[in-house]
Amino acid sequence: MLLEYCAVSSAQERILHSLLPGPYTFILPLRKPLPVSPTMQIGIRVPEHYFMRQVSKELGMPIVSTSANISGKKEAAALKDVEKTVSSKADLLIDGGKCLYGNGSTVIDLVGMKIVRKGAVRKGDKFEWAD
Numbered sequence: 001m002l003l004e005y006c007a008v009s010s011a012q013e014r015i016l017h018s019l020l021p022g023p024y025t026f027i028l029p030l031r032k033p034l035p036v037s038p039t040m041q042i043g044i045r046v047p048e049h050y051f052m053r054q055v056s057k058e059l060g061m062p063i064v065s066t067s068a069n070i071s072g073k074k075e076a077a078a079l080k081d082v083e084k085t086v087s088s089k090a091d092l093l094i095d096g097g098k099c100l101y102g103n104g105s106t107v108i109d110l111v112g113m114k115i116v117r118k119g120a121v122r123k124g125d126k127f128e129w130a131d
């Protein structure tokens with residue numbers, strides 16, 4: 001699905017294959033404008049959580065969402081951590097257990113080839129190509 005929406009070079013594809021699924025969000029260029037992005041770039045995340053990948057696969061489309069916390073507030077590592085202000089606006093909450101890493105994803109800009117935000121990192125993963 002990622003290749004349907006994003007233009008990916010062979011170098012970017014190698015990085016994606018080596019790190020996904022995982023605790024990373026990748027900034028990639030879009031193939032065409034999408035209503036969810038005001039720019040021609042988008043953040044792509046493929047979690048290690050099997051259930052969520054299966055939901056997306058069964059739907060036949062990516063799931064567009066935001067974090068389960070208010071910007072600048074404590075990250076939600078479990079359903080009990082999701083603030084009432086956020087959960088009251090959600091149509092559906094699924095308790096998939098505590099997050100494997102307990103903090104936000106590392107955001108990697110594959111257009112500029114740099115790390116935008118340091119967050120969760122899977123043991124053994126390396127980023128020699130990044131700043």
